[in-house]
Amino acid sequence: MPLYIVRNDITKMQVDAIVNAANHTLLGGGGVDGAIHLAAGQELLSECRTLGGCETGKAKITAGYNLPARHVIHTVGPVWQGGGQNEKELLASCYRSSMELALERGLESIAFPLISTGAYGYPKDQALRVALGVLEEYVLKYEITVYLVIFDKTSFCLSEELFSRVASYIDDGYAAVREEEEGQRRERQMTALSYVKRAARPKKHDWSILSDSAPTPDGAERELARLLEELDESFSRALLRLIDEKGMTDVQCYKKANVDRKHFAKIRKDEFYRPSKPTVLAFAIALELNLKETEALLKKAGFALSSSSRFDLIVKYFIERGNYNVFEINEALFAFDQSLLGA
Ligand code: ADP
Numbered sequence: 001m002p003l004y005i006v007r008n009d010i011t012k013m014q015v016d017a018i019v020n021a022a023n024h025t026l027l028g029g030g031g032v033d034g035a036i037h038l039a040a041g042q043e044l045l046s047e048c049r050t051l052g053g054c055e056t057g058k059a060k061i062t063a064g065y066n067l068p069a070r071h072v073i074h075t076v077g078p079v080w081q082g083g084g085q086n087e088k089e090l091l092a093s094c095y096r097s098s099m100e101l102a103l104e105r106g107l108e109s110i111a112f113p114l115i116s117t118g119a120y121g122y123p124k125d126q127a128l129r130v131a132l133g134v135l136e137e138y139v140l141k142y143e144i145t146v147y148l149v150i151f152d153k154t155s156f157c158l159s160e161e162l163f164s165r166v167a168s169y170i171d172d173g174y175a176a177v178r179e180e181e182e183g184q185r186r187e188r189q190m191t192a193l194s195y196v197k198r199a200a201r202p203k204k205h206d207w208s209i210l211s212d213s214a215p216t217p218d219g220a221e222r223e224l225a226r227l228l229e230e231l232d233e234s235f236s237r238a239l240l241r242l243i244d245e246k247g248m249t250d251v252q253c254y255k256k257a258n259v260d261r262k263h264f265a266k267i268r269k270d271e272f273y274r275p276s277k278p279t280v281l282a283f284a285i286a287l288e289l290n291l292k293e294t295e296a297l298l299k300k301a302g303f304a305l306s307s308s309s310r311f312d313l314i315v316k317y318f319i320e321r322g323n324y325n326v327f328e329i330n331e332a333l334f335a336f337d338q339s340l341l342g343a
Helices: 031-040 042-049 087-104 124-141 160-200 217-232 235-245 250-256 261-269 277-286 291-300 310-320 326-335
Strands: 003-007 017-022 059-063 071-076 109-112 145-150
Touching (some): 003 124, 031 042, 087 109, 160 326, 235 261, 250 261, 250 277, 277 291, 277 310, 277 326
16 A cells, blocks of 8 residues: 655544654653644543553554544654664664554554654654655555655755755756757747748749658558557556566556555556556556656656656656656655655
8 A cells, every 4th residue: 555755744644543753651742742642632641641651662552532543653762872772773663563553453544753853863864764664665565554744844854865866857857958948949940941931932833842751641541550559558558568568466566656456446447547647657667667668658648758847857867767666756756845656
């Protein structure tokens, strides 16, 4: 099931469980812990009193009381001490223990804050990698929808290096568009000029200017037949064909695309399903299509990659580098305020 990165206040999430970045006592604190207790009401604290605290990296579950979420999973993140005190393993263990509890209880959706990245001082870009690393594993394996809730803009940090590489790629892309536009403008001028020159020539019935590039009737018919053939195959059919050709199962494909099962079932059932561009690209990534193949799949749904769209450029950046990890691509898209793939 999909992994969503969303910007929200976790206390507003309507899910089976939200995760609380609590402290050892489980008796409330500041940050997200304070916000959750405030929204859930006194009864949450009363239940927490019965739990006897919690160790770092472990998790315990309570009801959600006044929250829109049915449960709260309380986990205790590590305090950042420079990275040499097992912080990474302990943080991963918070996500793992919470997921295991959710699965044990048969929960179908869960929302996490970025644990340890507030008062506990864990560097946000590193914490994000740990979170996504563990959560990706679970969404690929189990039917549970996972949200990673980012509270504010500053609490989301793509690693600086990746951020600046993608940013400069986008800048280069825009520069290329400007050059292309300039080229097209010059070409239009030239065409207009040659038209004026031709019009000024004495008229004679010379069709050669047409026949240079125009196909012969036979060629034209063949071209039309080919186009109609291409038209014949809808996006949905093309997708199912590609899944077979790549030797994937449907489940492998929609999970890798970060698309949920119901959404995929709809596409499968409706031959003329009209997907959104992010959905098409999500499947292109899952199928590990190269740029040309991606363009062809997009075309089936009436889209194209544009060099003047940040969204398109970011996806292109990853495809060109053969990085087909939808979660990493979404991380970058989120950092640049773009729609995410699949989910
Ligand atoms: P910790 O003690 O584990 O560092 P904090 O609550 O101080 O926990 O911060 C953890 C993360 O939760 C931070 O990134 C912070 O921005 C975020 N956060 C704070 N309030 C909320 C909220 N209401 N919803 C979602 N995330 C929140």
